[in-house]
Amino acid sequence: MNVVTQAVTAGGVVDIGWVQLLLATGFIIITGAISLALGLGLVKDLSIATVRTYVQLLALGIVLRWAFGFNTWWLVLGLLTVMVLAAARIILKRSPDAPPGLFATSALSMAVTGFIVTFAVTAVVIRIHPWWDARYVLPIGGMVLGNSMTGIALALERVFADLDGRSGEILALTALGATPWEAARASVITAVRAGLIPTINSMAAVGIVFIPGMMTGQILAGADPLAATKYQIVVMLMVSAATAVGSIMAVMLSYRRRFTADGVFLEKGARV
Amino acid sequence: MLLEASSLTITRPGDSGPVAVVSDASLSLSEGTLNDIVGPSGSGKTTLLLALARLLPDVRGELRLQGKAASEWSPQEWRTRVALLPQTSSMVPGTVADNLLLPYTLKVRHHGGAPSEAPSAPTADELRAALDQVGLADIALDRPSARLSVGQASRVALLRVLLTAPAVLLLDEPDAALDDESAAQVADMTREFVSARGAVVRVRHLRSDAEADALFRLEGGRLTEVTSR
Structure with missing residues (x-):
């Protein structure tokens, strides 16, 4: 209970830690492994898409935080x-x-x-x-x-x-x-x-x-x-x-x- | 003179820049004449017909219809008077009646006057009589156009063009995909149009009928008149 309370931000959302954020990639890694096993040829596309998701959304978060302040x-x-x-x-x-x-x-x-x-x-x-x-x-x-x-x-x-x-x-x-x-x-x-x-x-x-x-x-x-x-x-x-x-x-x-x-x-x- | 084309040069985009498909072509069509253009495949016969119907960009030269320059007609008015029947008779989705009445739904039919002055569309009985005339009496007006055979669609498309009452009819290989009976019916319709003082330009692959009033040959982009009555 205490742990949860500490993780709640001012806006009321339970914050996600950086380690947990990286853990979400685990499901993509499993999908990549299935793709390799079945020869679906999706590994490259999945990798690029995953990196883009991280980069674009984190950049968005930073820009929005800055824009809301400005x-x-x-x-x-x-x-x-x-x-x-x-x-x-x-x-x-x-x-x-x-x-x-x-x-x-x-x-x-x-x-x-x-x-x-x-x-x-x-x-x-x-x-x-x-x-x-x-x-x-x-x-x-x-x-x-x-x-x-x-x-x-x-x-x-x-x-x-x-x-x-x-x-x-x-x-x-x-x-x-x-x-x-x-x-x-x-x-x-x-x-x-x-x-x-x-x-x-x-x-x-x-x-x-x-x-x-x-x-x-x-x-x-x-x-x-x-x-x-x-x-x-x-x-x-x-x-x-x-x-x-x-x-x-x-x-x-x-x-x-x-x-x-x-x-x-x-x-x-x-x-x- | 009904239609005059002087020094038509038609360029089309090629692999390495524009290519002159037809060069310096001239022809004059009188009322009540059947004119055949023959030539090998790829010689530019279809291109020439498209240019006469003002359906091509990049055409140089002069076109006159009924003594008036092309610029004095709107492109849409010109095309209803110099009517092209493409080689592939495309039907629009809908019924046979929808296709036959299509010209009457277009704005050009109402151009320059109140809707009441626009030509009135033929009645169902008149459409049935027209179908009968071209051997399509067994085709119901409400039959979906997609269910017509190639030969039936060709004749419906020709009827559709004739219903617009053009002055000049441009036929691109009108009997290429037809059996002998259908081809004979198309030839009858063509003759009837000529006898009603229309002019026909008919493109054919190599052969021409003895009945043609003038025979042109298109080869290597050059149009030459071979015979004329």
């Missing part, structure tokens, strides 16, 4: 901008067949929806003061941007793959006088739906199959489960809205790049 509006906006740019770069890597200009499109879509939704949650719903308080804005912004990034990446990857897969149909439609929008519409719908599937699935399963990460964190930190639930509902709905609007915006801003100004669909061989 807590100025320009620092909060600056960190959100860095998060947006990093996410746009990841989206670009996931869409190898995408046309040029996707970085700006992804960054703009995430920035517009992410910033609006994050500040709507913190300033209007939770009503924190000041409206840019790093302790609220950065974690919520991270959740909104992270989910938007997944949705936008899925939607963009799908829209170009679908357009390419429908090139024969698009030629037939264009030859009948269809505008790029009329020819691409089916692919746009498919792509936006693909971007929203993970969000809709998690909304369907939340509370029944899993307890969301934010709610888990708040409960572990000693918050009342009902208060944590209210936060989670707000965040989940806002994240879903940001993902939906971000995916729609990114797809609408980018599908046209597969067409010339005259509405000609650019097949693989004809792209610059």
Whole structure:
């Protein structure tokens, strides 16, 4: 009892010692051993991913501790901008067949929806003061941007793959006088739906199959489960809205790049 | 003259930079004529048809339709008048009726006027009569397009193009994948279109019919008129 009491931090969370933290790697080592025994070829990927998890999350912890202490509006906006740019770069890597200009499109879509939704949650719903308080804005912004990034990446990857897969149909439609929008519409719908599937699935399963990460964190930190639930509902709905609007915006801003100004669909061989 | 193409040079991206696939090609199409273009595989016949339909980037030269320069037509209006039937007849998901009525759902049909002034879509009876005319009387209008054979889809695609009432019809190997009976029906539809004062450009692999009014040969990127009536 005493030991536990000593390990509880000011925030109410039972702290994990550094040795215990390293012990968590034990399960990864077991997975690596299974991979070696079965020849799955996962050891390198698992090792890199584990090291990245340690490095990136510890760096995040240090940056957040510093940001919460410093807590100025320009620092909060600056960190959100860095998060947006990093996410746009990841989206670009996931869409190898995408046309040029996707970085700006992804960054703009995430920035517009992410910033609006994050500040709507913190300033209007939770009503924190000041409206840019790093302790609220950065974690919520991270959740909104992270989910938007997944949705936008899925939607963009799908829209170009679908357009390419429908090139024969698009030629037939264009030859009948269809505008790029009329020819691409089916692919746009498919792509936006693909971007929203993970969000809709998690909304369907939340509370029944899993307890969301934010709610888990708040409960572990000693918050009342009902208060944590209210936060989670707000965040989940806002994240879903940001993902939906971000995916729609990114797809609408980018599908046209597969067409010339005259509405000609650019097949693989004809792209610059 | 219905359609005139002067000094068309078409470049496509190649392995080591742009390559001129067709160079300095010119042709003129009069009303009520059937024009065949023959040439070996890869000679640029399909590329030339795509350029005539304004469905290619990087085309130099001049195109005129009914005396007006290409720039005086919107690309979409041009394509409804110079209609291309691609070699692979792609059906959109949906029924046979959805495919036949597709042109009427496109914005270009309503361009420049109120919806009430747009051409009215054919009725179900008219669509059935059109199907009957091309030997597809046994195809129900609500049959899913995915369940059509290649030959049936070719004829439905040709009907779909004809329903837009184009001035020029560009046919890319229209009978390449058809049995003799289907090919004969497509040839009948083509003749009927020509007799209604349309102009047809038909690309074929090597052979041409004696019925063609003009025969062009495309080889090594050069278009030459072989015979003309």
